[in-house]
Amino acid sequence: MATIRAFKAYRPSEQLVTKVAALPYDVMSTEEAKHMVNDNPYSFLHVDKPEMHIQNPVGDELYAFAGNTLNRMIEEEIFIQDESSIYIYGLTNAYTTQYGIVCCVSAKEYDQGIIKKHENTRTDKELDRIKHVTYCNAHTGPIFLAYKDLDQVTAWMMSYVAVNQPVYQFTSEDGVKHQVFKVSDEDVIANITATFEETDALYIADGHHRAAAAAAVARNQVNTRSPQEEAEYFLATIFPKDHLYIMDYNRVLKDESGLDESMLFDALRKVFEVEYVESEVYTPIERHTFGMRYHNKWYKLMLKPQYVEECDPVACLDVSILQKHVLDPLFKITDPKNDKRIDFVGGIRGIEELNKRTNEDMDVAFSMYPTSMDELINVADAGELMPPKSTWFEPKLRSGIFIHKIE
Template sequence: MTETHPAMERSSEGESLVAPFDGWLVHPDWAERVISRAYDNLSPQQRRELVAANPYSYMNVTRSREDLFDNANSSPEALVGEGAAALNRLLNANAFAATGRPALYLYRLSHQQGVQTGVVCTVPVRGFDDRRIRIHENVHDDRASLLTAHLQGVGATSSPVAMAVRSTAELYRQLLDITSSAPADLEFGSSTVRHQVWTVPEDYTESLAAAFDNQVLYVTDGHHRSAAAVRALAAAPNDPILARTLAVVFPDEQLHVQSFHRIATDQHDRGPEDCLEALSVEAEVTPVSSSLAARPGGPGMAGLYLGESWHRLELPPAVGNGAVSRLDVERLSRSILGPVLGTDELSQQGAVDYLPASAGFDELARRCDEENRVGFALHPLSVRELMAVADESGLMPPKSSFFAPKPRSGVFLRVLGRGATAHLPAS
């Protein structure tokens, strides 16, 4: 994702790593209609149905090409125009209210695996360049370009880049002191995931921000949004609003990682038997009777779905000694997707699709049968593996990790004062 530009060579040192922002918060009466589920949790068809049924869902602001019906104009200009119109619809309905002061927020997600509490803030975009903020995944250029156009044309952001920080006692103490003493400003969700938001009191704000001094942040979810922030600042290097981007920072040990399974096209257009034979040359492939038997029990193993049948696949050995080379996603990409299927995840748009593990093995099989493709079910990596890759400046293939649960869009609004929000004060 890292992109060099003369204006980006200046260090972010001296800028607060975590800072409050003068943002907007969805009105509680509008929360159910506006707040949208995480983009990656939904299929394109589900996103189409959602926006068709609810014109006030924030998903209307952030649509992509694959979310449109077949006869729709999918040019970047049209998509940005639709996003701007959707945002204006929300603003005209007073669905968001300005908070009136620079503030930090606490965002708590309570779920079956536990509780995670993050600090919603802005972080310096130049931090990506001077490594105060570290990434671990490559991005698709077209997606990053669309999100850059969105920042410039829609002029607002509501989807914070999710980040991790190595846990510190001081940070925990601050979080617990604040959240245990006051009711939440906003609460929503279901029995599966409960979301709560608090505005940090003014007298806590400075000390809470200072708890992040001398820390390193790691992007966990939002590499394309991060790339868009870098590109937007490069295009307008003197814009102080674009010099920071919206983020939510969680303690690393509270986070949970799932796999992103792969649904790949065989570029050689072989039948299942011939494709399976080619795969067997590069990896040990064993037929199994069910998806349960194909489920990877640990690193180095993957489930393979091909020709309406499940197999267990042992990934070829790692090539190289770096942290990224040892990961299953890299071993699959380097030894199977490229050499056997002729697929390049970065340069061939649509050749590989990504399915979060939460969608289930039945959905993976259904997609492969329907689209005549090959499915790979992967074992999840750990947060510390992700950090090791980022510390070495390594880059995994896109969609290598799926963090769940995710913060929602449509809760916070940071107005950039450009494009469709040029008439509003920037925050």
């Protein structure tokens, strides 16, 4: 069973929500964040990305700044506190409309594997979020989760938003429409909570480091003399899997293979059908098909049937196929997470970004067919992990709309 529960959210006043709501801290550089803030003192990036203000922090100075800033914003009533509620959060962009339930989920169930992951976490990034949660005494950005086979929850959400007024409705600077509906009726909350108890798993779509950090904070709280019950739960938004939109997550790299063009294409043709494409860009339209930009020309690479491994949920992923048959053996990139010769370009930047990068600082680009939610769930259910940079979800959830205080 999966446990969800209502919480007493701190959230921005209606007049300030458009100024407070911000993209997640980890989708931008510090310089990009400074530009986004643009003299906006209310932006949640002041809490989420304190390095904008402190260039050479000493000790935990960054995290203390974040906590102090959040407390000041609460004291100044930039944030108000609700009664115990759950929320419906809707996001609409050019590709999809998705509605999810904002609530708290169990850190213990994360440790038990009921909340399933598909990526490993890095210790340094996990520690960063542990300190941020600890100094803020709060979960400040919802973990992006998905559910399956709960059609009654989806139907209830859609009927609810059709007849109720949102507490927030605004369009952010990137053209995404945001809607938030508050649900405080205890009987309705009890029914939704009971329905989630019927499912055996929730799936992390995005936010692995924040989820791992929240679980670590919960474990630390259990060992203290005065543990806080709220610390045993963390903030999440749970969407039906069929609402979610995954974009392509493409690759660009430096060519230090030592292979000339003839040698490279001879090696590729052993595994792929290779076809020259007379176009400015090439975007794959089916699984196991890739685009490659090499020497300012695009090629279509189609995996030969004998190399397909559909029985293995990880090996059949296109990101795994590219790594196994191209990046590792031909370009000697064995550790894509840490190798400086490779970079990853999210589909939101546009396929033309691959042309730009290979004209400027990289040599070869690969365009990918997006990983699907079913593939993600198959990997998670098998207890396996995806290769790094396998999924790029859009639209991004905004931080700062909901705050879950631990105490």
